[in-house]
Amino acid sequence: MNKRIFLFSLLLTGTITTSWSQSFKQTPNGIKTNIQSMNVEVQFFTPRIVRIIKSPAGAATKSASLSVIATPQKSTLTVAAQHNELTVRSSALQVKIDKNSGAIRFYEVKGNLLLQEKENGTRFAPGRDTGSYEVEQLFQLSAGEPVYGLGQHQQGVLNQRGRQVQLKQNNMQIAVPFFQSVKGYGVYWDNYSTTNFKDGIDGASFQSEVADAADYYFIYGGNADKVIAGYRQLTGQAPLFPRWTFGYWQSRERYKSQDETIGVVRKYRELGVPLDGIVQDWQYWSEDESYWNSTEFGNPRFPEPRKMVDSVHKMNAHIIISVWPSFGNKTKIYQAFKERNMLFGDFVTWPVNQNVEVYDAFNPHARDIYWSYMNKNIFSIGIDGWWLDSTEPDHLKEKESDEAHKTYLGTYRKVRNAYPLIHTGGVYKHQRDATDNKRVFILARSAFAGQQRFGTMMWSGDVQSGWNVFRKQISGGLNLSLSGLPYWNSDIGGFFSGRNYPKGVNDAAFHELYVRWLQFGAFCPMMRSHGTDTPREIYQFGAKGDWAYDAIKKFIDLRYRLLAYNYSHAWQVTARAGTMMRALVMDFAADEKVWNIDNEYMFGKSLLVCPVTDSMYTGRKNGETTVDLQTIKKQKLYLPAGTSWFDFWTGEKLQGGQEVEKETPVDVMPLYVKAGSIIPLSPLQQYAGEKKEDTLEVRIYEGADGNFTLYEDEGDNYNYEKGKYATIEFVWNNKAGTLTIKDRKGSFQGMRERKTFNVVLVNSKNGTGMEIPRQVDRVIHYTGKTAVNTIRP
Structure with missing residues (x-):
């Protein structure tokens, strides 16, 4: 056996001493050790979610979390104890602990560095509450790496790099000590006191007024959606609102x-x-x-x-x-x-x-x-x-x-x-x-x-x-x-x-x-x-x-x-x-031009929205308001790369990766649809549920394969939690020009067995804006069974 590296499976508990020159204890979900009079615990909740707890030796045990409701799942872990570091590895992550400082680095399983703590970056000072600490944890982010989150703060920026943000609830600020990176990971700092986030030359840090430990969760998803999924796995899923x-x-x-x-x-x-x-x-x-x-x-x-x-x-x-x-x-x-x-x-x-x-x-x-x-x-x-x-x-x-x-x-x-x-x-x-x-x-x-x-x-x-x-x-x-x-x-x-x-x-x-x-x-x-x-x-x-x-x-x-x-x-x-x-970074992270765009976003997976946030048609003259609606103004916006886009209002098709100008009369806001989108449109109604929606217009935006899952239930009770709902999956094959509507899954009281889908291929002459389509390309009478429908010959 190599005397410098000691590998073992975390199957038993016990205290291990190796040439790493530190003692550490196996736990069912990770390890515990003490470095420089600081307790350090690595606790895997899943192969992709790791909790880190650091506290001064002898400090009181941290109480149960108010936010995190998950408990650690059993994961297959291995530990490698080397001369300078201890590595705990899951199927998705490697967590490395420096023997001298206790600083932790996070790598994906192939060895690419995701995030690292600063050396000697965990700091404790006496807190204002008896027996508590003021705690700070510093991280080293990569150069140019954008991070997002921290709740809602009305500073007019999306990327939080280089920012100082006080996380303290008030009327127009929502404090959430969580950020996520374009690199596909997130960090939740589990603390409820006033906390300051700061990113500068010394690193990015959370600093909290009252704590008994530095306690945070590292979530690796690979993309923003999976990071959020991990976050909700920890803190709870969102129930469905009434329709x-x-x-x-x-x-x-x-x-x-x-x-x-x-x-x-x-x-x-x-x-x-x-x-x-x-x-x-x-x-x-x-x-x-x-x-x-x-x-x-x-x-x-x-x-x-x-x-x-x-x-x-x-x-x-x-x-x-x-x-x-x-x-x-x-x-x-x-x-x-x-x-x-x-x-x-x-x-x-x-x-x-x-x-x-x-x-x-x-x-x-x-x-x-x-x-x-x-x-x-x-x-x-x-x-x-x-x-x-x-x-x-x-x-x-x-x-x-x-x-x-x-x-x-x-x-x-x-x-x-x-x-x-x-x-x-x-x-x-x-x-x-x-x-x-x-x-x-x-x-x-x-x-x-x-x-x-x-x-x-x-x-x-x-x-x-x-x-x-x-x-x-x-x-x-x-x-x-x-x-x-x-x-x-x-x-x-x-x-x-x-x-x-x-x-x-x-x-x-x-x-x-x-x-x-x-x-x-x-x-x-x-x-x-x-x-x-x-x-x-x-x-x-x-x-x-x-x-x-x-x-x-x-x-x-x-x-x-x-x-x-x-x-x-x-x-x-x-x-x-x-x-x-x-x-935009959630769906187009590979396009660096979207990383700092703070006035556009996707609504759902298909619609790109760019609100008009400047006055175009009114002004002031001699203290009175003037109005000029005749001179049509334009708004600039960026269409992300990697796909083509349709102007919702005109049907014009444009390539992504470019800035465009859109005419914006007072009743038009720039709205674009991603190629490959399938969008069901409900009949116009005076209130949700006025019409049973037996007939839906289904717009298809060609140029890429796509899918959409239509969801229906009883509307305002919790029977959906008992499985009383139905889904219908639509799949568009762009090359073949076919729309497959798969078997309906599930049922609920009051469900209509038959539906009519009026399918429209959108172009500059048909299926635009709020207009009734001039032409329906295919009328599909759906009975709940899979059918492949040719839409474009």
């Missing part, structure tokens, strides 16, 4: 009576503008802030809340309602928390200078109480979902005593970033316990790693109305998706409009901003109009024939035409750890 949530939502801060709320839905139905969701914002409880967030309808303008909900349902719409984690001191729920010492005391939250306190969501008994009031007063009357506002929660006028406040899980300083995870998790779990007949839908302002498992849709917070702010939403949403959280949206038009647009909907300049933001919103996981200072309903922008009104309706209609496409992609999120809103 209706992929329609259009109308909201306002705020509808001040039940008649007003009902009236908005009625007006949309009268106008023939599709609508699925209405949102009831705050103060339905009372306008006396002492009754803040009572969870009860105490406002006399809402005398019959059940009737309000029933009226919305009778018009085939749904309603969600605002509920906060803070409570006025005259509410019953406040008293219940107060009696049990479950409040945060003088922690200043919104509304300021009122007797309002935040509850300790970390306490499971507090979460029980929270749900009991929501269930009795709100859920019981038929409310369809939750707008959990201020899920950070709002923390104003921060004091050191706030940070030291003892929660159920330790100081607030230690766990603060996990508040939205625990808060939304309590609501999700309690509703799941209550019924399987209605899927949980939560709209939340903040999030943390793992929150995707709690049926949560995030939004970007109370952003200003403005073009620069609008553009920053794109990279913010994309980085959140790259952080493994798949559902995100923003307030269409910006929340605060009064500063830049004091005349609101009476200002054509606001009309232009709103129209362009709404076009972007049509290609976000949730399409939701909301804001303060000025109302946003479509009829506030004129009537049919007015440019803003017509452009708004056009894109709401397009949203409904894409229902089958969007819902099928939502199923991929649930079943395959997919991502709907996709930075």
